[in-house]
Amino acid sequence: MKILIYGLNYAPELTGVGKYTAEMAVLLASRGHEVRVVCAPPYYPEWRVAANYVSWRYRCETRDGVTIWRAPLWVPAHPSGLKRMLHLASFAASSLPLLVRQVLWRPDAAMLIAPTLMCAPAALVFARLASASAWLHIQDFEVDAAFDLGLLKSSRAARVARWIESTLLRRFDTVSSITPQMSSRAVFKGVDPSRVVCLPNWVDASTIFPLTRASDYRRLLGIPADQKVVLYSGNMGAKQGIETLADTAASLAARTDVTFVFCGSGAAKENLLERCAGLANCIFIPLQPVERLNELLNLADIHVLPQRGDAADLVMPSKLTGMFASGRAVVAMARHGTALYDAVSPRGLVVPPDDVKALATAITALASDPERRAALGKAARRYAELALSPESTISTFEARLAALGRGSRSKHATGETPYFGGPRSSAAAARRRKPATTEEAAPD
Template sequence: MKLLIYGLNYAPELTGTGKYTAQMAEALAARGHEVRVVCAPPYYPAWRIAPGWSAWRYSRETREGVGVRRAPLWVPAHPRGATRVVHLASFALTSIAPMLAQWRWRPTVVMAIAPTLLCAPTALALARATGATAWLHVQDFEVDAAFELGLLKNGYAARLAHAFERAMLTRFDVASSISPRMVERLIALGVDRARALCLPNWVDVQTLHPMGRASRYREELAIGAGEKVVLYAGNMGAKQGLEFLVSAAARLVGRADIRFVFCGDGVLREALAAQCARLPNCSMMALQPAQRLNELLNLADVHVLPQRADAADLVMPSKLTGMMASGRAIVATACEGTQLHRMLRGRGLVVPPEDEVALARAIERLIGDERLRARLGAAARRYAVRELSPDAVIERLERRLVVGAEPARSAPEVEATQTAGPVGDVAASSRGVHLTQ
């Protein structure tokens, strides 16, 4: 199979969509498939081009058996509203040429990754021109999130953006997303249920695992033996609601046994650092190397996953999988009925979003109850091993990719080769090939 992946973010980015896109491409290449990627130079989550890369030059390389073509893009210093749209549009325009150059390669599957949906027309056009299966994988519902978070406010722009989103989603042969609720959102936007597929993000449960010793970060951060660590590690952006976590830390400033550690990068990092500088129970860390991720995650006695209420079910935080694999207790903010709330039921504590009082109380409860921390952490770890291991998820993805690339097979023949998975029974392919999951 020849798979062409088209997305904004890719390795060596360490967080978010780029991490999962790269892992997917590399895993499929290792299984013997020909995989190419068209993407941008690394810039996320710092919102600046990584050292050694250029924002304005086309380039190509091979990473772990994957041919990577990079197209220029403009990265705003302060991504807000219109500047974010221009940022996304810049890549959508500059990447047209390297995408069309793949016409001679004749891919069998063209997979576009959203964000950004602005790249969808080019992916769809190339797929139609080459007879390839057109696949759209949605990591974030960027249109909804942009308006809910106030990044875009104009009513006419909202109607135009939603019309474009619906037009793109309904034209792809397969539309997938990372949680059952997000798949339901695809269907609500007009995707035929027979074309919708749930493909959850995965986690390497061999690399990320509970350690039988204290994390070396405790010594590096001068954390006392009697202190418990509340860790936030990830992107520092608008949808995280980190201001409520800082407020919770301020409420617990009198607890000498609790240390809050914020690790990551993003557009709000400087503002967050300024707030934390005024709190003696808070420490800041830069984004850490990938090879130290397990050490970092095991620093936590309690992981915290804050999320704005208006981002619920529009995004599924990618950092959650690593938290669960680490076997440490988790407290998250989510509304009842959301996918995040369901996923953590019995595996963590969940409090209402944007409620620093409830968040502080949940943190205190976990810090004060070692048995509860151990029980919830073990339950989260078991779920990660059972449902989110990369072998299981990539194998399901591979089956669907191969089937989508073989439209000549009959539906009964295809159905006989599929097995039920843990996420639901959704089907995919406009060519009349029904897939079960």
């Protein structure tokens, strides 16, 4: 099949949505599909366009068998609510010429990755013009997150934004999300349950796995063998509630056998650095290359995953899958009944969000109990191997696409025209598919 993936973030971004979008595209290409991507230059989580990329220029490249078209966007150095909106709007506008260019390619399916929902109107129109199935995959419920987390505050704007969101969601042939709870939220927003699919994030357990030796990072960071490492690795942003870790590190400052390692970047990093200033038990390192990820995750004796209580089931931390696969103990902050709680509680420790004392108690208990750490790590690893396979998620995606194709053909046979994602003529379906090249010109 020919599949267009349309989303803001993509590799070589190392964390978050871009990581999973790129892995999905590469997996689909490896299974014989022809995949193109329309995205922005890499900038996340540093909020700075990566070296060798330019924020204001169109660009086309090929990575791992996938043709990638990059559109300009504005990246604020210090993102606030309004600046984030302008940031997203800049990509929604600049990516339009690339979508227009792909209409003649005539993909079978167009998948929009949210965030950003600002691109939904263009994605729906594109799918209609190209006679493609329109698919929305939600990694974050960005509208709810923006208002529930206080990034935007107007109640009137919230009502309007949620009405627009619901209207757009109902127009897609398929809406998917990454947990059952987030998928149910789509139904709550008005999407017909028959159009909703759960596509969990995954981990390649052959590339992330428990090491039988100490991680090289212990030597590089000068951490003695008898120290218990509490690791946070990933984005440092508003949804993480990462300030809780600073308070927890301060509360455990007298515990000389526990070291906190913070690896990552993001809008909240400067605040975290300030809060940890003067704490001898805290080490900060930048995001590490993807080829070093397994070594990094194996640095942990205890992985820690904070999350704000008001972010429950608006997002699902993408870093969790790697934590499980590394075979190390996990402590997460989550409310009972949320997707994060359900994922971690059978194979890790869960404490209430924003409860520094409970988090410190859990870390202390695990630091003093190597047998329990090992047991939890084995359970987490087993879950990653059995339930978080990338092939399982991609197979679900392919099966749904095939069903959408059959539905379109059935409607065509009866003379019914679908609202979005119409059928193709037999001549169009049989046309030769030209391979993508690395040197196609992008608009200037």
